[in-house]
Amino acid sequence: MPPHRVLAINRAEREGVISVHIETLTDYVMEMIRRRYITNPDSIFTKYIEFSINDAFKNYIFPSIERDIRNEITEIADKASIIVFSENLRNLLLQSPAGEKVIMGIDPGFRTGSKVAVIDKTGKCVATAVVYPIEPQNKIDDSDKILKSLIDNFSVEIIAIGNGTASREIDEYIKGMLERFGLKLHSIVVNESGASIYSASEIAREELPSLDVSIRGAVSIARRIQDPLAEMVKIDPKSIGVGQYQHDVDQNMLSSALDNTVESVVNYVGVDLNTASYSLLKYVAGIGLSLAQKIVAYRDEHGKFDDLRKLLDIPGFGDKTFEQSAGFLRIRNGVNPLDNSAVHPEAYDFVYELCKMKGVTIEQLIGNDKLINSFNAKDLVTDKIGLPTIQDILKELKKPGRDPRREYKDAGFVMGVTDIEHLHEGMILNGIITNVTDFGVFVDIGVHQDGLVHVSEIANKYVKDPAQACKVGSTVQVKVIAIDLERKRIGLSMKQVHEKSEK
Structure with a gap:
């Protein structure tokens, strides 16, 4: 039986819609038991043995077997469902970021209006508004003036629209507004799952203390285009809603699997040490929540990091933690160009040796495909660094700090089809x-x-x-x-x- 069907049956049974029992060939099974234990049919104890067999099978043996079978197939179904959820979450987190762009986020709404927030290239909210361009208000002219002013004043490059209630109506309005003003901006409909949960969360209150809960959702929608991973790690993965029967599976097993998925993605992509929130940093190998908060506090007090080794100045950030985490952290425009790559600091000396071999600087080596291809990886193997590691280093040197996430493509919904x-x-x-x-x-x-x-x-x-x-x-x-x-x-x-x- 397919795993999703098992979970559907379990839910229906739990809600009292159906009752579930496993059927077996009871007469055949009972006959086998009788043959095994009734060796003398003429014995005066035969009727007592028969009664005991019937009672044991009906009230103890079969119910126990039924429970074991149900538990086993449910466990298999739970694991299969969790794998599906984890893979979906991984693909969602790996959506391509727009990068350092000024973005207008819109959380659509009918009666209460559409909440608007503009974020700058660092993700900071710089302006907010509420517009009513669709039913029941239909204040198109007023909305046009407000949005046009925001676009002009802050040089907005992308408009992100949440895909919840009224999203298609707002999407069509925005496309019309851009056409009316002759603007060449790109508008994108964004998955807003979990945005409302983030809006009321503690981290949202810390990041956006002066904003109303309803406006925070628009900020989150804008940031999801700028960097989906950095924004979505602030939300409980179970609230993103990309699984099947997620409330029916083992919740401890689900939480553990989803946390592992987020950690895997974060470490796969890498983290900008100077822009990451503690919600993102906590998933970096070896760091955790407490140390992530210390890193952000240190950064707020001392300014941006320009060298990965300055992490060692943070209380509690020891050599072991540095060894575990350094390969997943990035510093753009730092003292050492290698700090913006996936090359681990332990392998920096190896890269310097490569530079000496070719008589070039580290800046001349990085990104120089022709020069890097001139190395024979097998000839570079040492007792400390094996062939796979060398191949990874050479690959990374060609495109240091590259983002492995796929390119985002807008669906381009058909105009006029909104219901x-x-x-x-x-x-x-x-x-x-x-x-x-x-x-x-x-x-x-x-x-x-x-x-x-x-x-x-x-x-x-x-x-x-x-x-x-x-x-x-x-x-x-x-x-x-x-x-x-x-x-x-x-x-x-x-x-x-x-x-x-x-x-």
Whole structure:
């Protein structure tokens, strides 16, 4: 039985919708037990033995076996679900950042208006506003003036729109506003899962103490474009909502797996020591929350770090911690160019030797593909540094500080399609994958209700695991194949889009 089906059955049973029992060939099993234990049918004790067998099997043996089987398949289902959640979270955190750009974040709303926040290139909130360009207010002219003023005054480069309530209406309004003023800005619809939780969190109060809770959400939406990883680590991974039956699985096992996933991604990408919050730094290997807070406090008091080894001046930051964490920390424009690379300080002397061999400076070596390719990695192997490490160092020297995250692509939702009632079967739409499960993938097509691409509709070949073919955050084209207005369900197909293009 597929893991997601096991969890669905468990939930239905827990909520009293169904009752679940395992059926077995009771008569056959009882006969086998009788043959084993009733060796003399004519004995005066036979009826007592038969009673004991029946009572033991019915009240003890079979219930125990049933519990063991249920527990075992539930444990298997829990692990499978957690793997799916972890992989989805990993892909979400690895979405590409826009980098150091001025971004306007908009948290859409109808009656209470759309909250607006502008952040500068460092992520600092520099301006806020509330606009009412859509129903029921429809104050388009007033909204145009406010947003145009913010765009001009702060040289906004990107507009990020949360994908919650009223997102499609605001997206269409923004596109119209940009067209009216002849602005060439790029507007992007952003996954805002967990933004409201962040807004009311302690870290949000620390970072944005003067802002109203409703405005903090707009700041978070803007920062998710600037650097998704740095912003999303501030939210409990379970609140991001990219799993299946996440509330039904073992919560301790889930928390541990998700924390490990976040730590893995953070260390894979690397962390800018001079801009990272303690929420991000705490996931760096060897650091933890307490030391992360000390690093930020030291940075606030002494200014930006210009040398990784200054971390050793922080109380509690010893040699062992430095050894564990240094390879994952980055310093841009520091004293040593290698501090902005994944090369560990323990290997700096090796890099200096490479420079001596070619008679160049470290600045001349870094990024010089031709010079780096002239080295034969096998000839550089020593007792201290093996071949795999040398190959990694040479690769890193070609593009130091490179960001391994994939490039972000906007879905480009179809204009005029903002509600499920606007859909009809056969439509080809752009969308963003918001969740991957064992039974298929959910896609945001801009109508406030994600559609489902069943596993059988992903590709023209057999797909055993949707996670192998689809990634959260990826943009896809889908065809509408079913619409259920009453239950608000949308059936989509990816393979039928390809079939049409092939024809």
